[in-house]
Amino acid sequence: MFRPLLALLRRDLTLALRRPQDALTVVGFFVVVVALFPLGIGPDPEFLRSLAPGVLWVAALLAVMLSLERLFSDDYRDGTLEQMLLVPEPLGLLVLTKIFAHWLITGLPLVLISPLLAVQLNLRPEEILILMAALLLGTPILSLIGAIGAALTLGLRGGGVLIALLILPLYAPPLILGAGAVDAVMHGASAQAHLSLLGAMMVFALFATPWATAAAVRIMLD
Amino acid sequence: MFRPLLALLRRDLTLALRRPQDALTVVGFFVVVVALFPLGIGPDPEFLRSLAPGVLWVAALLAVMLSLERLFSDDYRDGTLEQMLLVPEPLGLLVLTKIFAHWLITGLPLVLISPLLAVQLNLRPEEILILMAALLLGTPILSLIGAIGAALTLGLRGGGVLIALLILPLYAPPLILGAGAVDAVMHGASAQAHLSLLGAMMVFALFATPWATAAAVRIMLD
Amino acid sequence: MMEFLAMGGYAPYVWGSYLVMAGLLVVEMLQLRFRRRSLMDWIRRMARLRVQEENQ
Amino acid sequence: MADREFRAVALAAERGDRRLFDDIDFTLSPGQLLQVSGRNGCGKTSLLRILSGLSRPVAGQVYWGDEPIQSVDGGTGSCLGYLGHQNALKEDLTAEENILIAGGLGGGRPDREDVLAMLASLGLAGYEDLPVRYLSQGQKRRVALARLLLQPRPLLILDEPYAALDVQVIEVLRSAIEAHLARKGMIVITTHQAVDIDGDCHNLRLG
């Protein structure tokens, strides 16, 4: 039962290790976008600090979104995805495994690098902790939701930009909750509520989206 | 001399017309990214207003950057780019023509839609005028510089994110000047200096970057 | 009449809303009609082509 | 090897506005080969994808024994192997890794020695541990074939397997096909190249 899933997970991680620059560019993009903001907005520290949660979250969201284009497209282009439909295993589980691998490669590094950027934007230690917690809960949601968009744009020209249009509206809730969590601590409130909502949303996404994604993959390969 | 260039321009525009959604999704992306910011940062009108130039410019920059991935990649994938190397015409001019077509399809619509978004972020009419002027001068620069990155990442896996990393640092000057122009009017100063610098930069990019891009294309196709 | 058109000083807003709405609805209908026409023409042409092929 | 028949009943396919084919019926028994032939664009690829359950016909149904192909016990992939126009290889992995992982994904636990032997028999000795990216068009095709031949499936569906192969390898492939038929396997194949195969061969002309 689980042998194929493990094989898939191992394969995706091996591939990522063979090409570490892929994962690194996602992190790089995140860092660069955050760094652009002071350029566009001005260097005032207090101002930047009040912006920090929003900017960090928007940047993380864009980084995840961009990396999503490749979630299935490599497998699609070289025909591996087709072969995967023939694997005697529910497609939903295969998809979930791929999403998990993708999150390990892109989402987790974002969470780990975020404190550095947060410091640059003058966040305080306790705020940084909440930021990381929120990202830890939020980035899987982003990957899970985004996978639907990635599957729906398989093989379409201009996929990257189209994905963005399809899923960015769906990203509003995690964005609001995630940025809101940090904002709440910045204003002395508790982030409890935000974080539990985020967690609930993650569980929901975990159960619901893989099937939608699997359906989308099947449709696009029909 | 100019027949091949005209043929190329006509071809690219025809292709864009056959698939209007490609151009529209770029605009859509721009709009959606701008709309995300208030979600991450909060709805306070005064606050948003002071952010507006930076946010609009960063969003425009990201939109142009994403659309750049397709500048050469379609031609590369189906082998047309290879054939273009065999055309009896300086490659630099061909590249410039392609960039011009690309700007008409993606950059210009961004300029045209920007007033709507500016209104949502509470900019005033005279500020909006300067914003449009700055974008009109700035988006060609973004396309010209971005073309180098697009050429350098031809055929690489994960091109989209890699492009971002390569060219975002180069985007800093137009970003600073462009956002600065609007900021200046917002603070009652004149945007003259910013705009003339932007103009100078555009002329410079117009003459310098096509050759760099052409060289990059040749190298990547070797 | 002028008074009606002035809408108590809110003319741009009120008429801006109503006229844009009217305009867009009309555009929608025209576009639909245009699409229908060109589709019909196309189908007829294809039918003619088929008849011509069969006769050969 | 196989103990059931593979049947197509009244298949029809459409692409865009055109009906590609209509009312295709056949029954393939163990040990038989079906060659699908026809001009470019007559719908061979479309038919093979339908037969392997990857796309749905507009009408008709494909059966493996008595089960519709989409709902075979243990998944469609347990009864058939499919080789399409594309090779389904990961360019960053070596030939050996590609095959081992594909085996694992299929639920098996392939043996390293077998893999190396198969690669050698296809003339890829010495290339096993190069990333597939460095292989030429024909060499990639060979790796894909090796993968397919190592998964013991009763039915093989091959879309232009000879494409890009040189003469020696075509010979190897031909004897592999004959061995598969002798073992009571079944094969559906398309090709524009004339390769004679010894066995119970049938022909289906499209278009």
Place this chain on the structure above:
Amino acid sequence: MADREFRAVALAAERGDRRLFDDIDFTLSPGQLLQVSGRNGCGKTSLLRILSGLSRPVAGQVYWGDEPIQSVDGGTGSCLGYLGHQNALKEDLTAEENILIAGGLGGGRPDREDVLAMLASLGLAGYEDLPVRYLSQGQKRRVALARLLLQPRPLLILDEPYAALDVQVIEVLRSAIEAHLARKGMIVITTHQAVDIDGDCHNLRLG
């Protein structure tokens, strides 16, 4: 048609760390055909790309008459046409548009009638005004061939032109090649399929 010779002098190519070939010399005079043959992965594609100036050899030089191929008067493309593994077609344009635009890009002003006639002779009558996307693998290859044959270049470089083509079209292509040779054109070709060509044919074995 051609009035110069096409010469390769001491060519060598490397891929990765491997030297693919060394010291390749040949001279092709008007009316001659050179068939490059060899097993999969011996470097045929690499050689053809070097001959057409698309990539640079590690050593040696390719000459068109007395000029190195990269610096031919009027551009490399004025003396040769290249057909690679890929078809270089825009999927959103029709076959006709694709060919007309490629002609315009080459600096010519191709005639619509000629294009339609050529497409018809390759068996694509009725498909001229369909976006290329809707064509099958073999039909696309035919469009690419039509484009090549309509650009009157003295030297044609063809990398597996028969791939994916059905038997009838191979026949058409064969006679087009013979006509080109008869007109004093030159051809460099690779293929794994055996197609006999009447004319002054030479062979170059790699590997």
Place this chain on the structure above:
Amino acid sequence: MSERGIQWFRFTAPANFYDLAGRLIPWFAALTIALFGVGLYMGLVVAPSDYQQGDSYRIIYIHVPTAWMGMFLYVLMAIYAAIGLIWRIKIAEIMAKSIAPTGALFTFLALWTGALWGRPTWGVFWVWDARLTSMLLLLFLYLGYMALHAAIDDRQRASNASAVLAMVGVVNVPIIYFSVHWWNTLHQGASITVTEAPTMAMIMFVTLMIMVLATWVYSIAVVLARARVELLERERTARWVQERLEGERR
């Protein structure tokens, strides 16, 4: 597709639907003209101006109907899309696709009229209020749906794929709405919200309802007309299309 499936709705057979829609459209069109005529006359001429907002309040007569229609059509579209996807009913797929442009148009009009109303009442065209923001996101959902449909060439695949998107979207609409609402009330900032008109006068209410009805009838007419065109486009090779064309001029 293989098993043609459920045929109990007589009009699911394409030809019947085509004919039925063709017969219904003129009636709805006539009704639309009548209702809009009456509604506009009452709204712009008969109804008195508001004691607080003056004449600017008259925007309500198109703002509220378009906003309702925009939201409602999305749900309807998702329902049709789901039916089309699950039971493979062609007409449902076509209806879903035909609703989208009209829904997007009404959503846009709600935004547009709201913005033009906001200027005189709030002093700005736009605030990031919960209701406005979720309306904006709804517009994006519509646009994404249409863009996806347009980006896929194969008709069957396009309608299946966008059906998945519509269903995912409709599950998310309430989530989006609540999170946006919460976001807005958590931050201090904009305290202006869409104000309820103070106990509407009877005449205003009646006028509003007439306008709501008018947009309804209009939507039905336009969607049916578009569905007919879509149907023709899909079935253009079918025999019944040829038969219909012999008879029809236009």
